[in-house]
């Protein structure tokens with residue numbers, strides 16, 4: 054394995070359906086903040102999005118939009134590598150190799166597979182089942198040390214570690230074994246309408262989620278309508294999951310801890326608190342939305358960034374793929 058001077062980060066996000074505040078606070082804000090500390094590789098994972106049916110023209114547009122949004126929210130192509138997954142064919146190649154070292158039983162235990170197959174009973178395809186293997190390939194191809202993700206991806210990163218350790222055990226040190234990295238207060242942002250469920254772009258109730266592209270009015274309205282409880286105290290505790298979720302959103306945006314938020318809103322009630330949460334979210338997202346429109350309309354710039362990103366990503370990924378192929382014994386011209 055190559056020793057880089059900085060530790061390497063890899064993470065990915067699916068392009069379909071836009072990004073939610075959950076994506077942002079659970080992962081993307083962290084992606085931006087760690088760019089100086091780590092050597093970061095970020096990918097718009099379009100192959101992962103194929104496990105559900107997409108209209109081709111819409112998918113093409115959404116891949117561009119996702120890349121523009123990542124640039125708008127501060128992923129800096131001078132510091133980090135940004136690329137589209139399908140532009141680097143090593144991902145699909147390593148995924149096949151790793152699938153031969155991943156057990157059916159392990160994949161059957163993945164909660165995301167169980168959830169998604171319940172939601173789409175008419176399309177439980179093999180890709181949905183082997184999805185975590187492709188994710189393992191994404192991560193292992195970059196000799197990744199750290200994977201910044203929301204809490205819902207914990208199980209997938211653990212599987213990646215298990216597969217890497219198993220492979221290394223069979224063939225000697227081949228893959229670096231990565232660690233997940235979660236944000237302090239907003240690793241799992243919940244639905245605004247049902248605090249027992251994750252905030253998700255596929256929730257049929259629009260009021261359950263905030264999208265990064267939502268207007269200020271929509272953000273204020275959704276937060277005002279967010280489910281709380283009949284009490285009035287801004288604190289965590291039994292039966293207060295709705296308030297706790299708003300606290301984690303507020304903390305994720307402002308950088309404040311739960312204790313600091315409790316202190317700030319002591320004796321002030323939910324009305325005041327919700328107004329402050331809405332103000333903070335609007336102030337965070339508004340500049341980002343303007344930048345997004347600017348970048349999306351500059352096609353030459355966007356294409357240039359992605360082309361360079363896929364070349365840089367490819368040159369790292371090829372070496373790791375070839376290392377794994379040699380270890381297995383299929384690369385005969387070495």
Ligand code: TYM
Pocket residue numbers: 063064065066067068075076077078079080081098101187188191192200201202203204205206209239240241242243251252253
């Ligand atoms: P995806 O596209 O569903 O989500 C992207 C990132 O956003 C986080 N996230 C959340 N965090 C907190 N609260 C929420 N409600 C919330 N919803 C989403 C996710 O945890 C994720 O970090 N399989 C991955 C994409 C992927 C990947 C990878 C990630 C493919 N290959 C390699 C890391 C490394 C996924 O579907 O994320």
